[in-house]
Amino acid sequence: MAAFQINDTVDITDVVCPTTFVKAKVALEELDEGQILSIHMNDGEPVQNVPRSIKEEGHKILKLIDNADGTYDLLVQKVGE
Amino acid sequence: MAVDYATLKKGGFMRQKQKNHFSLRLRVVGGNLTAEQLAKIAEVAAQFGDGHVHLTSRQSVEIPFVKLEDIDAVKAALAEGGVEPGVCGPRVRTVTACQGEAICPSGCIDTYALAKELDERYFARELPHKFKFGITGCQNNCLKSEENDLGIKGGIKVQWKKENCIACGVCVKACRSGAITLQDGEITLDESKCNFCGRCCKSCPTEAWDETHGYIVSFGGLFGNSICKGEPIIPFIADHEKLMQLCDAAVQFFADNAKAGERFRFCLERVGFDKFREKMEEVYHGSISDQ
Numbered sequence: 222m223a224a225f226q227i228n229d230t231v232d233i234t235d236v237v238c239p240t241t242f243v244k245a246k247v248a249l250e251e252l253d254e255g256q257i258l259s260i261h262m263n264d265g266e267p268v269q270n271v272p273r274s275i276k277e278e279g280h281k282i283l284k285l286i287d288n289a290d291g292t293y294d295l296l297v298q299k300v301g302e
Numbered sequence: 303m304a305v306d307y308a309t310l311k312k313g314g315f316m317r318q319k320q321k322n323h324f325s326l327r328l329r330v331v332g333g334n335l336t337a338e339q340l341a342k343i344a345e346v347a348a349q350f351g352d353g354h355v356h357l358t359s360r361q362s363v364e365i366p367f368v369k370l371e372d373i374d375a376v377k378a379a380l381a382e383g384g385v386e387p388g389v390c391g392p393r394v395r396t397v398t399a400c401q402g403e404a405i406c407p408s409g410c411i412d413t414y415a416l417a418k419e420l421d422e423r424y425f426a427r428e429l430p431h432k433f434k435f436g437i438t439g440c441q442n443n444c445l446k447s448e449e450n451d452l453g454i455k456g457g458i459k460v461q462w463k464k465e466n467c468i469a470c471g472v473c474v475k476a477c478r479s480g481a482i483t484l485q486d487g488e489i490t491l492d493e494s495k496c497n498f499c500g501r502c503c504k505s506c507p508t509e510a511w512d513e514t515h516g517y518i519v520s521f522g523g524l525f526g527n528s529i530c531k532g533e534p535i536i537p538f539i540a541d542h543e544k545l546m547q548l549c550d551a552a553v554q555f556f557a558d559n560a561k562a563g564e565r566f567r568f569c570l571e572r573v574g575f576d577k578f579r580e581k582m583e584e585v586y587h588g589s590i591s592d593q
Binding site (some may be wrong): 242264268270271272273276277281282283284286287293295 | 468470471472476478501504505509
């Protein structure tokens with residue numbers, strides 16, 4: 222597994238849908254194209270839906286990491302300005 | 303003047319409590335109206351009704367307080383805006399639909415195109431009792447397909463494409479039926495658990511699923527005085543022409559077997575769901591061997 226150079230992280234475990242996606246989207250806007258964001262999210266609804274919403278925004282999903290503590294980290298590469 | 307209420311009702315004029323007033327039901331397909339149609343409906347409601355419209359439970363529009371003597375004028379005025387009366391009584395009713403894949407990110411089929419096709423094929427066809435078609439684009443079932451006499455739900459049958467997969471694990475979590483497992487870079491799909499929701503392929507970042515879009519059809523739903531859930535017979539129908547053949551056969555089965563005033567569900571229960579199932583399987587498998 223190639224290691225990814227993470228440029229920024231955002232924790233969305235403290236919000237619920239649809240704010241989960243909004244918070245992730247705002248964090249992505251702070252990045253430059255090609256930079257990588259790690260999104261820390263809860264199991265359940267966020268991990269079911271946030272990756273797809275990020276994909277539909279046109280960003281590149283690299284990896285979903287199971288932290289084995291009921292949370293996941295989604296690594297996303299920003300596409301477009 | 304003798305008033306033929308049966309004819310009036312067929313044309314969508316619903317008798318009101320108020321003497322000589324009718325609530326005029328309009329023909330709407332798949333819940334869509336153009337701005338031009340809406341403007342004409344507004345104009346007619348203001349001129350011939352009491353200035354309001356009612357949105358029905360099945361995506362139609364009714365203009366209440368239309369007077370008996372204005373019926374012809376109302377029909378003519380509506381026609382100018384491309385609006386026709388709907389139907390009531392023992393016939394194929396409004397074909398309802400959600401927005402489907404043309405607009406909704408969750409949609410798996412083009413519900414509106416299918417609604418138009420079914421409407422053109424069956425609308426107002428005389429049958430022993432009312433017959434309702436409803437089309438929903440995906441497993442979210444916003445349009446409640448199983449409450450219709452014939453319900454159609456969009457789905458996606460998937461097959462893993464190893465060469466595109468980056469083993470990110472997103473689909474494993476996106477799947478709500480626990481059908482997908484990932485081990486040592488290999489995806490396993492348990493087809494017995496898959497409900498064709500399409501969440502795996504819609505969330506996949508690398509298009510690592512082959513998609514076959516198709517239909518999950520249920521028969522005999524009711525949601526009125528009696529409540530029954532429509533039941534599927536064939537788990538997944540990928541072919542559009544086969545879907546149409548099954549719809550034809552179901553409507554014909556109802557026409558041939560139901561007593562006057564008997565809903566499809568009760569016809570199936572009386573005649574035997576197994577007999578209907580055999581008929582549907584015959585049509586479905588017959589059309590495969592034709593190819």
